Amino acid sequence: KNEVEQSPQNLTAQEGEFITINCSYSVGISALHWLQQHPGGGIVSLFMLSSGKKKHGRLIATINIQEKHSSLHITASHPRDSAVYICAYLTGNQFYFGTGTSLTVIP
Amino acid sequence: NAGVTQTPKFQVLKTGQSMTLQCAQDMNHNSMYWYRQDPGMGLRLIYYSASEGTTDKGEVPNGYNVSRLNKREFSLRLESAAPSQTSVYFCASRGWGAPEAFFGQGTRLTVV
Numbered sequence: 214k215n216e217v218e219q220s221p222q223n224l225t226a227q228e229g230e231f232i233t234i235n236c237s238y239s240v241g242i243s244a245l246h247w248l249q250q251h252p253g254g255g256i257v258s259l260f261m262l263s264s265g266k267k268k269h270g271r272l273i274a275t276i277n278i279q280e281k282h283s284s285l286h287i288t289a290s291h292p293r294d295s296a297v298y299i300c301a302y303l304t305g306n307q308f309y310f311g312t313g314t315s316l317t318v319i320p
Numbered sequence: 321n322a323g324v325t326q327t328p329k330f331q332v333l334k335t336g337q338s339m340t341l342q343c344a345q346d347m348n349h350n351s352m353y354w355y356r357q358d359p360g361m362g363l364r365l366i367y368y369s370a371s372e373g374t375t376d377k378g379e380v381p382n383g384y385n386v387s388r389l390n391k392r393e394f395s396l397r398l399e400s401a402a403p404s405q406t407s408v409y410f411c412a413s414r415g416w417g418a419p420e421a422f423f424g425q426g427t428r429l430t431v432v
Contacts, residue, residue, distance in 0.1 A: 248423075312362035
């Protein structure tokens with residue numbers, strides 16, 4: 214059973230648009246991860262956050278631990294942002310992953 | 321710093337053939353993982369190793385075996401490949417008590 218839900222599954226945006234990807238989970242966690250996977254590429258970690266907000270360039274991640282919800286925002290989106298974005302958390306020795314949001318940014 | 325290295329990057333197998341996917345990390349991590357990634361399914365855990373000398377089944381272990389050869393290396397073996405094992409395979413590692421995993425570049429396997 215996948216305990217991490219992401220929405221939307223697919224997203225197409227015009228270059229420059231503001232993008233939001235949502236992640237909801239069902240158990241209490243101490244931290245949530247956002248990962249990025251470019252087409253045909255590996256998986257890299259973007260953020261790990263336990264509370265509030267983190268920003269890295271045009272990417273902003275927020276989390277509400279009490280509501281079990283996190284969002285990833287991309288400001289001024291660019292075609293190079295086209296990738297799959299995955300949220301995940303660690304419990305014990307195992308990670309639980311969302312199914313990913315596939316983002317395509319059109320020039 | 322290489323991080324997590326997987327070999328090969330691409331492989332085509334015929335049904336019934338065997339192969340071993342190799343994974344090595346140079347970060348002195350205790351935990352290592354093998355996942356498969358399929359469209360619409362996300363990452364699913366095949367096997368993991370919490371430390372050298374131990375391995376445990378994950379969500380989808382059938383058809384696979386693993387070996388934690390030493391602290392650095394964790395290999396995944398397909399004894400008799402099936403088309404259902406066509407997937408992208410990722411190895412990951414994590415340091416003791418650390419919340420973050422580091423992933424390899426993936427192995428894209430096609431079984432025909």
